[in-house]
Amino acid sequence: MKTSFELNGKNVSVDTPEDATLLWTLRERLKLTGTKFGCGIAACGACTVHLDGTAVRSCSMPMAAVAGKQVTTIEGLSENNDHPLQVAFQDEQVPQCGYCQSGQIMQAATLLTSNSSPSREEIVSHMNGNLCRCGTYNRIIKAITKAAEEGQS
Amino acid sequence: MMKNKQRGMSRRQFLATTGGATFFIGGYCLLPGCTTDSGAEAKEVLKKEVNVWVKLASDNQVIIYTPAAEMGQGSMTSVPLILAEEMDADWSKVKILSSPVEAETYGVGWYPGGNKNMTTAGSRTIRSYYQLMRETGAQIRASLLQNAAEKWQVSVEELTTKPGFVIHEASDSSMSFGEIAEFGNFESLPDMAGVKLKDPKDFKLVGKVLPRYDIPSKTNGSATYGMDVHLPGMLYGFISRSPVHGAKPELTNEEEIKNMDGVVSIVTLDHGVGVVCQSVEAGLKAKRQMKINWGESLMQSHNSEEDMNAYTTDGASETKHEGDVAGALKNVAKVHEAIFTNKYVYHAQMEPLNAVVSVAADKQSAEVWIGSQAPDGAKSAVAQTLGIDENKITVNQLFLGGGFGRRTLPGYAAECAALAKSVDKPVKLIWKREDDVSYGAFRPQVKHFFKAGLDKDGKIISWDHTAVGPGGGLSNGGASVAHYDIPNVRFMRKDVDHGIRTKHWRAVGHGPHKYAVETFIDQLARANNKDPYLYRLEMMQSNERVRKVLERAAEMSNWDPTPKDGRAMGIAFADRDSFSCGVAEISLNRDTGVIRVHKYWCAVDAGVIVQPDNAVAQVEGAVNMGISSTLKEQIDVKDGKVVQSNFHDYPILRMSEAPESIEVALIDSDESPEGIGEAGLPAVGGAIASAFAALTGKHLYDMPFTPDKVLAVLNS
Numbered sequence: 002m003k004t005s006f007e008l009n010g011k012n013v014s015v016d017t018p019e020d021a022t023l024l025w026t027l028r029e030r031l032k033l034t035g036t037k038f039g040c041g042i043a044a045c046g047a048c049t050v051h052l053d054g055t056a057v058r059s060c061s062m063p064m065a066a067v068a069g070k071q072v073t074t075i076e077g078l079s080e081n082n083d084h085p086l087q088v089a090f091q092d093e094q095v096p097q098c099g100y101c102q103s104g105q106i107m108q109a110a111t112l113l114t115s116n117s118s119p120s121r122e123e124i125v126s127h128m129n130g131n132l133c134r135c136g137t138y139n140r141i142i143k144a145i146t147k148a149a150e151e152g153q154s
Numbered sequence: 155m156m157k158n159k160q161r162g163m164s165r166r167q168f169l170a171t172t173g174g175a176t177f178f179i180g181g182y183c184l185l186p187g188c189t190t191d192s193g194a195e196a197k198e199v200l201k202k203e204v205n206v207w208v209k210l211a212s213d214n215q216v217i218i219y220t221p222a223a224e225m226g227q228g229s230m231t232s233v234p235l236i237l238a239e240e241m242d243a244d245w246s247k248v249k250i251l252s253s254p255v256e257a258e259t260y261g262v263g264w265y266p267g268g269n270k271n272m273t274t275a276g277s278r279t280i281r282s283y284y285q286l287m288r289e290t291g292a293q294i295r296a297s298l299l300q301n302a303a304e305k306w307q308v309s310v311e312e313l314t315t316k317p318g319f320v321i322h323e324a325s326d327s328s329m330s331f332g333e334i335a336e337f338g339n340f341e342s343l344p345d346m347a348g349v350k351l352k353d354p355k356d357f358k359l360v361g362k363v364l365p366r367y368d369i370p371s372k373t374n375g376s377a378t379y380g381m382d383v384h385l386p387g388m389l390y391g392f393i394s395r396s397p398v399h400g401a402k403p404e405l406t407n408e409e410e411i412k413n414m415d416g417v418v419s420i421v422t423l424d425h426g427v428g429v430v431c432q433s434v435e436a437g438l439k440a441k442r443q444m445k446i447n448w449g450e451s452l453m454q455s456h457n458s459e460e461d462m463n464a465y466t467t468d469g470a471s472e473t474k475h476e477g478d479v480a481g482a483l484k485n486v487a488k489v490h491e492a493i494f495t496n497k498y499v500y501h502a503q504m505e506p507l508n509a510v511v512s513v514a515a516d517k518q519s520a521e522v523w524i525g526s527q528a529p530d531g532a533k534s535a536v537a538q539t540l541g542i543d544e545n546k547i548t549v550n551q552l553f554l555g556g557g558f559g560r561r562t563l564p565g566y567a568a569e570c571a572a573l574a575k576s577v578d579k580p581v582k583l584i585w586k587r588e589d590d591v592s593y594g595a596f597r598p599q600v601k602h603f604f605k606a607g608l609d610k611d612g613k614i615i616s617w618d619h620t621a622v623g624p625g626g627g628l629s630n631g632g633a634s635v636a637h638y639d640i641p642n643v644r645f646m647r648k649d650v651d652h653g654i655r656t657k658h659w660r661a662v663g664h665g666p667h668k669y670a671v672e673t674f675i676d677q678l679a680r681a682n683n684k685d686p687y688l689y690r691l692e693m694m695q696s697n698e699r700v701r702k703v704l705e706r707a708a709e710m711s712n713w714d715p716t717p718k719d720g721r722a723m724g725i726a727f728a729d730r731d732s733f734s735c736g737v738a739e740i741s742l743n744r745d746t747g748v749i750r751v752h753k754y755w756c757a758v759d760a761g762v763i764v765q766p767d768n769a770v771a772q773v774e775g776a777v778n779m780g781i782s783s784t785l786k787e788q789i790d791v792k793d794g795k796v797v798q799s800n801f802h803d804y805p806i807l808r809m810s811e812a813p814e815s816i817e818v819a820l821i822d823s824d825e826s827p828e829g830i831g832e833a834g835l836p837a838v839g840g841a842i843a844s845a846f847a848a849l850t851g852k853h854l855y856d857m858p859f860t861p862d863k864v865l866a867v868l869n870s
Contacts, residue, residue: 029434040800
């Protein structure tokens, strides 16, 4: 099955089995490994990417649903690791093992596009589906708050 | 992003693609940190090996090899930082790479005369490497001074260093480490006898707030984990493992599976059946379609709840006895008894287990890509699986998407080797999350029996603790009241074998034991109308160091034993080599049974702290993981099968459940460094149970404190 879509600003066309998901297509065919496999059932958020600007779990996204759409992965979020969230996650020294962090940042990015100064409650509510076993939640909240503030100034 | 496209491709190189462009990452660049390479290799730079730990480049880059697995705990930064400190390296010029997996060269023994190993576990890395890295750095600095002295024809005494340079003040000259690399002779480093270590007050790196080396690569997707490795022609392996541990498989539809699209090979293992396929999708499908008859196993009769209920102290043996517990009990004013239990807990590291193995065509050598807490163990396991010598195995250590003890087991490397041996291409073995849960290796369930004798003032005179459960030595740690002044103390242990896999889990035995020990002490305080903080403090009169930790936690939390506005504070102490004291402030929804931890304070004395901000982050993370395991996590076994399978039925802490604030105080100390990765965790269960008792006057006897159990306690 051939699927064409826009990936990080470039048109791509990829051949996959019928039952392929966006996650494994990104990781194993397109070799974009920043998007992580965590649970396979949309229960952890490690595989979060943007589909037409909305945060989705790529592990549960069939390729057919991607045709003609725009997909952004962590690799396409910024040119130089300088998206305000990426800067804030570095400043606040958020990642520990780091495995969930692409998903955290991609999930957070869609909050900031719709809400330039989210409250703590809004951040928590938006981020609550993204698990972090290392327990970096407190720093994630700080980093998102900081990135939002930077965007305001 | 590195751009060294040249130099052809060998087996030591693999293909990585980022942002649609393809790069060959060669040689040493396989290793963590390489993805942030600035492209220094593009121009001809001389790199001279100073010793096994350090290479100096003529462009002033300092390459330091780190022996520890980086699984989130930050030792990829802190171990080289210690060496760089004594060497007086310019930290901004330091490039960190994983060391080769050679335990004789890069490993350490855990006790005098112990075998050298490269296991990253038990919060041991800084403890194990601190002195060695200091001495190595100091020796290298001395050698740099010696080489510069010879070049300048001056005496070594006239020279000093500043970061990255040797300085000759008399002539106002300086020479960079890179310049020295070009002519220097490092064949034999000066003997430590003539080398002085820095005075810690002169430290420029150790103890300072510096960013972690690995973090930039973890914000743009470029950090490479085992799961991210790609090799040309690579195939994908999946395994159906026995749902009941120890049961042997018999695949009944081998022909059907063999004929499925994309299936390349089927491999029957002792504990499961593996398929090697051309794609992930083909592998997942074949795994789903396999029909397997499983044999008999010891574990099939294991029902975790029933078995725990049946545990008794009969047949327990003494592991420690100070004073005379039975004798002392005859002369006490009061005797208290209690039984606590804690359930099996799963690691739930975010990256499911995986490995990549490439076996040479002649099957006489192999290369492994893995994120492992024991890469030397993985090397042995692969060698054994392939029936070849260990020195024919090259192991490339990558980032670990969490470890927490699970990645010390080498089984997943051995599995991958077995699959790779069956084909002529490299194989990436992927564990599904369901595999990772149901074939997990769990923190053991434990039943704790306590009996304490108190004098008329409520002081503990006699302490008797018997722990029963599976896991053997895994459950011994933390069974201690060593820092309390109790004259008669006995610990007993009874091991029960259910055939279940158990494994170290962050803080190991200290998680279960500190919960039980501290909660029982808390009960004794409350039963005698004492403030549980002061009660502990009074029993710590002979130990100023631990007393300070308690006092600091009370001070920073404005400790108050009286509940206010529906909230209460609780306190607990833990000694996981480092000392910690946690204070939790909780509220309780009496309709749902949900306990909410609003605030948490933790004071830690871990000796010398190498990276203070990272140490704080480790404690924050340990507190959250501690809350998760205290309130939510439970693995049940029914008829030998693990009941849970994924995050929907094994929930871990979410952001909304994390405390609104976690405040950490690191006690200033010049004592030798202890661990920091686990230190904050073991007190959490006791602190929450203590707060619950303050709030409700009732006690929680079974961890985790899930809403159903909390409601049952409230209604009791």
